[in-house]
Amino acid sequence: MQMPQPNDNPGDPEGVVARSSMGAAELREGSDTVEGEDRPQSTPAPGVTRAPEVGGGSEAAEPTHPTKVDVRGLSLWYGDTQALFDVSLRIPEKDVTALIGPSGCGKSTFLRCINRMNDLISAVTIRGQLLLDEADVYGSEVDVVQLRSRVGMVFQQPNPFPKSIYENVAYAPRIHGLAKKGAEMDELVETSLRKAGLWKEVSDRLSMPGTALSGGQQQRLCIARAIAVNPDVILMDEPASALDPVATATIEELIDELRSNYTIIIVTHNMQQAARVARYTAFFHLGEVIEFDDTDTIFTNPSQKRTEDYITGRFG
Amino acid sequence: MAANLQAEKRIRQRYRREQRFKALCIGAITLAILFIFVFFADIIQRGYTAFYQAQIQVEVTYDERSLEIPAAAVSEEVRPLVSRGFLRQVPGHVQSDPDLKGRTVTRWVTADTGVNQYLKDAHTGLSPQEKATVDKLHEAGRIEFAFNTNFFTRGDSKMPEMAGIKSAVVGTILTLAVTMAVAFPLGLMSAVYLEEFATDNRFTRFIEVNINNLAAVPSILYGLLGLAIFINFLGVPRSSALAGGLTLALMTLPIIIISTRAALRAVPDSIREGAFGVGASRLQMVTHHVLPLSLPGILTGSIIGMAQAMGETAPLLLVGMMAFIPSAPDGVTEPATVLPAQIFTWASMPQRAFDELTAAGILVLLAVLLTLNATAVLLRKRFERRW
């Protein structure tokens, strides 16, 4: 699986205009027009549409990451109730971005837009633009199966398939035709399990059912399953919320190891976790993105009152 | 203090009420078990005698005369004690084995039903002399009880000692084979489509309501439908396993759809999400994950649907399967009958000797049904999965 690398400057407004004409999103319902298209790039609140400024503070020396997921004016309805309101975000490549916010504010909903898992819910209407490597995820020519092999997902409850550990990891590469049966697949399974930090624990019992592992191991197996197809992006929806503190710490270490190779977007309602693992943090509230910035800035010097109220525990 | 007493009284009352309720429940269960016990005891007591049968040792003469008048093959004394069904076969013996011609052979043959009944202390039509002969032969060891092989190797007959259940068993197998061949794939596909592919809209809800209603339609109406569609319109042969099987398939279809949907719904959505999350298509999600996990449940439901179809008589009545079938059908288009229909036919025969056959038929039917249900329970137990 080759991942196309964006090589132009993501801040380039010319590029944006040029792309928007090509990325005319045919919506699922096929009836609505794309609102994000004709919106000028500069009008939304500062700090929301722009990629976080990595300029200030201690990280001044580090280079700016190019944008991986570019969300423009995304709104989503479950039937008649709107769950996302005009969300705009630029999620940088190859680092960890956390989505925080009180329960029910639309974090999972937003996350599931990125790999189009919301398509599975029949009454969902989506409006706006969501670009992955500058190509519209909701474009009519996009193959959802292909998309999901580029955007892996790890769920809140560990959900390994009730098959062997080996089979859990080998399943996705097999259906995508990424490795031949036999030695090639064995190697892919091993490297994936190694990357997920699970190899040492399970190397001698690969034929054991994945569901027989402990919760933390199951979650790492799910991560191995997701990275077996070598995705660009890994979405994690509260991956540690069902785990004990030790397993949580292991998962966090793992995320830290994966950050240099994958764009990781993690939903968490645990603010310490966001502070520990994420380079960038977006604060969601009632279906809107209130603030998106460096994690440090969000936690020490938020520009929005509501962000401050939330992180100081005044609500949520 | 008073409040304390009050509370204590209330607690005691509550305990008493609980005890009463428990006693009632135990009573209900005891009654149910008693009914089952009485039912089984009665059927077994009536039916077990059908599994053995009197045999008589006679000298069979295969000469010219006996080929023309088969009754002449045995001596006059024992002639009324030998099954007429056997005597009819005498010319056939010579045909299949020409060496027999002109010889006299001593062999054990099926005795007449009268002998059977007399030795089993039941009502019999034998004359006093005949009874004396039977007693004499019995003492001499020339009349013995033996396992009733006729019951399992022959079809229906007007002679009780020659009547067997084989044609009904074969008919049942053929009928159910047709039923499952039609109802299982149709039911499975319908259920998978409704549960995994169809979006929830007015149309699918309408279909769903109708399927649930179909499961509650009295089975005789399926018989009418089968008669109208398969026999009168499509020209399927009357009385055939094909007609009966298709009719029962109509009846079993909603049961299979409903149980399959329940089995599919029991697979948690997290499995579907996991499959979609790694980029499986919907078909892959269904065939690689959901179907294998729900297969035990689907099979259990289908077996129970099959058992239900097997015990069904009313719809088969209308497609002509309540028939006298002396030889087992060779194919699904030949006239056939099924176990419950055979039981019904025997039950309405005038001779007393058919009583034990009726009970024995019921025992066979029960044995098959119990086996099917036990398989279903085992399947469920063996592959049961907790999430």
Ligand SMILES: Nc1ncnc2c1ncn2[C@@H]1O[C@H](COP(=O)(O)OP(=O)(O)O)[C@@H](O)[C@H]1O
């Ligand atoms: N499948 C669905 N159908 C209808 N409403 C939903 C569905 N999923 C989520 N919602 C609603 O959308 C809102 C956002 O939910 P969610 O994205 O799960 O929040 P979070 O993950 O931040 O807790 C909630 O009000 C929730 O009730």
Ligand SMILES: [Mg+2]
């Ligand atoms: Mg959530």
